[in-house]
Amino acid sequence: xxxxxxxxxxxxxxxxxxxxxxxxxxxxxxxxxxxxxxxxxxxxxxxxxxxxxxxxxxxxxxxxxxxxxxxxxxxxxxxxxxxxxxxxxxxxxxxxxxxxxxxxxxxxxxxxxxxxxxxxxxxxxxxxxxxxxxxxxxxxxxxxxxxxxxxxxxxxxxxxxxxxxxxxxxxxxxxxxxxxxxxxxxxxxxxxxxxxxxxxxxxxxxxxxxxxxxxxxxxxxxxxxxxxxxxxxxxxxxxxxxxxxxxxxxxxxxxxxxxxxxxxxxxxxxxxxxxxxxxxxxxxxxxxxxxxxxxxxxxxxxxxxxxxxxxxxxxxxxxxxxxxxxxxxxxxxxxxxxxxxxxxxxxxxxxxxxxxxxxxxxxxxxxxxxxxxxxxxxxxxxxxxxxxxxxx
Amino acid sequence: xxxxxxxxxxxxxxxxxxxxxxxxxxxxxxxxxxxxxxxxxxxxxxxxxxxxxxxxxxxxxxxxxxxxxxxxxxxxxxxxxxxxxxxxxxxxxxxxxxxxxxxxxxxxxxxxxxxxxxxxxxxxxxxxxxxxxxxxxxxxxxxxxxxxxxxxxxxxxxxxxxxxxxxxxxxxxxxxxxxxxxxxxxxxxxxxxxxxxxxxxxxxxxxxxxxxxxxxxxxxxxxxxxxxxxxxxxxxxxxxxxxxxxxxxxxxxxxxxxxxxxxxxxxxxxxxxxxxxxxxxxxxxxxxxxxxxxxxxxxxxxxxxxxxxxxxxxxxxxxxxxxxxxxxxxxxxxxxxxxxxxxxxxxxxxxxxx
Numbered sequence: 019x020x021x022x023x024x025x026x027x028x029x030x031x032x033x034x035x036x037x038x039x040x041x042x043x044x045x046x047x048x049x050x051x052x053x054x055x056x057x058x059x060x061x062x063x064x065x066x067x068x069x070x071x072x073x074x075x076x077x078x079x080x081x082x083x084x085x086x087x088x089x090x091x092x093x094x095x096x097x098x099x100x101x102x103x104x105x106x107x108x109x110x111x112x113x114x115x116x117x118x119x120x121x122x123x124x125x126x127x128x129x130x131x132x133x134x135x136x137x138x139x140x141x142x143x144x145x146x147x148x149x150x151x152x153x154x155x156x157x158x159x160x161x162x163x164x165x166x167x168x169x170x171x172x173x174x175x176x177x178x179x180x181x182x183x184x185x186x187x188x189x190x191x192x193x194x195x196x197x198x199x200x201x202x203x204x205x206x207x208x209x210x211x212x213x214x215x216x217x218x219x220x221x222x223x224x225x226x227x228x229x230x231x232x233x234x235x236x237x238x239x240x241x242x243x244x245x246x247x248x249x250x251x252x253x254x255x256x257x258x259x260x261x262x263x264x265x266x267x268x269x270x271x272x273x274x275x276x277x278x279x280x281x282x283x284x285x286x287x288x289x290x291x292x293x294x295x296x297x298x299x300x301x302x303x304x305x306x307x308x309x310x311x312x313x314x315x316x317x318x319x320x321x322x323x324x325x326x327x328x329x330x331x332x333x334x335x336x337x338x339x340x341x342x343x344x345x346x347x348x349x350x351x352x353x354x355x356x357x358x359x360x361x362x363x364x365x366x367x368x369x370x371x372x373x374x375x376x377x378x379x380x381x382x383x384x385x386x387x388x389x390x391x392x393x394x395x396x397x398x399x400x401x402x403x404x405x406x407x408x409x410x
Numbered sequence: 411x412x413x414x415x416x417x418x419x420x421x422x423x424x425x426x427x428x429x430x431x432x433x434x435x436x437x438x439x440x441x442x443x444x445x446x447x448x449x450x451x452x453x454x455x456x457x458x459x460x461x462x463x464x465x466x467x468x469x470x471x472x473x474x475x476x477x478x479x480x481x482x483x484x485x486x487x488x489x490x491x492x493x494x495x496x497x498x499x500x501x502x503x504x505x506x507x508x509x510x511x512x513x514x515x516x517x518x519x520x521x522x523x524x525x526x527x528x529x530x531x532x533x534x535x536x537x538x539x540x541x542x543x544x545x546x547x548x549x550x551x552x553x554x555x556x557x558x559x560x561x562x563x564x565x566x567x568x569x570x571x572x573x574x575x576x577x578x579x580x581x582x583x584x585x586x587x588x589x590x591x592x593x594x595x596x597x598x599x600x601x602x603x604x605x606x607x608x609x610x611x612x613x614x615x616x617x618x619x620x621x622x623x624x625x626x627x628x629x630x631x632x633x634x635x636x637x638x639x640x641x642x643x644x645x646x647x648x649x650x651x652x653x654x655x656x657x658x659x660x661x662x663x664x665x666x667x668x669x670x671x672x673x674x675x676x677x678x679x680x681x682x683x684x685x686x687x688x689x690x691x692x693x694x695x696x697x698x699x700x701x702x703x704x705x706x707x708x709x710x711x712x713x714x715x716x717x718x719x720x721x722x723x724x725x726x727x728x729x730x731x732x733x734x735x736x737x738x739x740x741x742x743x744x745x746x747x748x749x750x751x752x753x754x755x756x757x758x759x760x761x762x763x764x
Contacts, residue, residue: 156501156525241663262665263613348614356614375494378521379501
């Protein structure tokens with residue numbers, strides 16, 4: 019019984035997204051169509067219905083989770099307000115011109131998305147900003163103003179986590195993106211046999227579960243694991259490499275794992291980008307005597323620039339939020355005091371987790387670090403846009 | 411057509427979620443109606459099926475024999491999962507999914523008690539705490555109120571393979587009350603003569619460090635909770651010993667609990683120095699039955715260090731405001747705070763020291 023209760027709860031955000039996007043879709047459809055002609059009645063009913071339902075559901079879940087929260091009151095009063103507004107509008111519709119009501123309906127349809135965004139995005143964002151000015155021990159909170167931010171600068175663990183995260187970012191992202199680009203360029207060649215098979219094979223890691231593949235990597239990279247055994251049998255190394263026991267090799271392991279997992283994912287973006295590059299360009303280049311290398315650097319890369327910028331930003335954000343791999347690769351010590359040998363796998367996200375669940379739970383300080391990550395992402399994205407030099 | 415099916419799907423999913431909500435209310439209502447007197451249901455969260463869960467099952471059997479109307483559900487989950495779940499639920503203020511009794515490791519007890527005041531039931535006067543070891547009670551006391559029922563302690567020992575050490579030329583008497591320096595020497599002999607490692611050793615595992623520190627009566631913090639590192643002789647010596655152990659090449663490097671246990675289960679290492687709770691895992695390897703013995707924990711080469719220490723150990727806590735709170739307290743009182751026969755049994759079978 020409990021499972022049934024939990025499933026819709028987990029899927030609530032997606033559900034609401036579906037409701038919201040569906041009603042926006044409706045709104046877009048309705049507005050142009052109804053100009054001048056009669057307003058389809060069922061559309062109002064359906065939109066009306068879905069809106070009220072979405073809000074009722076929000077209220078429902080808040081109620082049954084027993085959180086006595088201002089949100090619950092909010093949701094109910096919004097539902098009542100919207101309902102009365104809709105009724106009023108239907109009354110007006112009989113008397114006034116459509117033009118005005120169309121405008122109002124447009125806003126009404128969009129309001130679903132706005133309300134849901136407000137409840138599930140803006141509220142947490144603002145609340146965590148407030149939280150970042152508090153120092154907390156579990157539910158005991160104390161206002162410290164900018165104290166958390168001051169503490170950050172002197173916090174050696176935070177600086178270590180920041181360094182580790184940036185090492186992953188600077189080394190792993192370029193390797194992965196370059197590899198993905200090369201693979202995409204190769205697999206775009208129409209003369210290659212079993213192209214689909216290779217594409218699928220390289221993309222396949224991207225659909226595996228993060229935890230599952232990390233645990234598999236942990237087994238493969240243990241001292242007497244598959245990788246060490248194979249390398250020793252092939253006489254490439256004499257001593258087993260202490261993959262997960264040495265600060266340097268632990269980072270290498272994470273980089274290998276992440277590259278395996280995400281290269282195919284990025285390759286797919288490049289491949290789809292390459293579809294819009296006209297073959298004539300390559301033909302013309304070939305006639306002019308350009309080598310394959312020159313074609314790659316002077317046609318493929320410039321043509322794919324917007325996609326390269328996009329994947330760079332996505333990978334940057336992904337790396338800054340790196341959590342599953344370091345967490346699982348280092349997990350399982352009897353009294354695992356550090357994340358990886360010498361805290362070499364401590365990333366910002368793992369540090370946030372530790373602050374919330376491993377140490378004395380300080381949600382305020384954790385929120386501060388979350389804000390710092392947002393700040394870093396914003397700066398890096400800005401720089402990447404500038405460097406890419408997109409004139410638009 | 412496509413649109414229609416989409417909206418049908420949508421409505422359907424909305425209804426499902428509503429029904430799910432309804433069924434939940436009925437469930438809670440049902441629990442409300444039941445009388446609270448010695449009948450009802452309590453839920454217990456714990457970890458380690460070889461140890462805590464097995465012992466709780468024994469306790470459950472004993473209690474339900476006298477109170478057949480009480481239903482006890484024991485939920486087994488990984489320790490890290492349990493701690494995280496407890497944190498999120500306590501922080502959100504949701505009481506619905508919480509258990510009535512929860513197992514908390516001693517190192518973490520103060521963290522929970524101080525972070526979530528009011529979340530745990532005050533057991534002062536309800537349980538006779540004078541029967542338990544003083545240090546255990548101290549760990550669960552905040553502002554003079556005692557919040558838990560002490561369970562196992564983590565008395566440490568030097569568990570070793572008799573056959574391997576004999577091969578290296580050591581008799582059981584040679585292993586009594588030794589220092590870590592002597593331990594390393596023995597390890598070198600074991601390595602030379604048998605080729606086996608002395609210890610399985612997780613490089614990111616701070617367990618041995620805790621044993622060493624505590625054998626000298628020291629800790630990372632002093633009595634007032636201030637950091638105690640710069641003039642901590644025991645800590646300095648412990649770090650040196652750590653380095654000596656690694657440099658002497660007498661360890662089998664492991665990463666994580668499973669590899670660590672496998673090191674002695676597979677016979678790759680000759681000894682393990684840790685808390686008494688490891689007995690369950692040693693016994694799990696039947697082929698080594700009868701080959702194990704235990705000696706006192708090695709001591710540090712500093713004044714005040716003794717051949718006795720501790721690692722881990724945990725206690726039971728009752729959550730405040732749950733429906734089964736009174737039964738839970740009664741259960742812990744009858745079994746864990748009164749039944750000596752019970753403690754005898756779990757000591758022999760599981761190596762639990764209460």
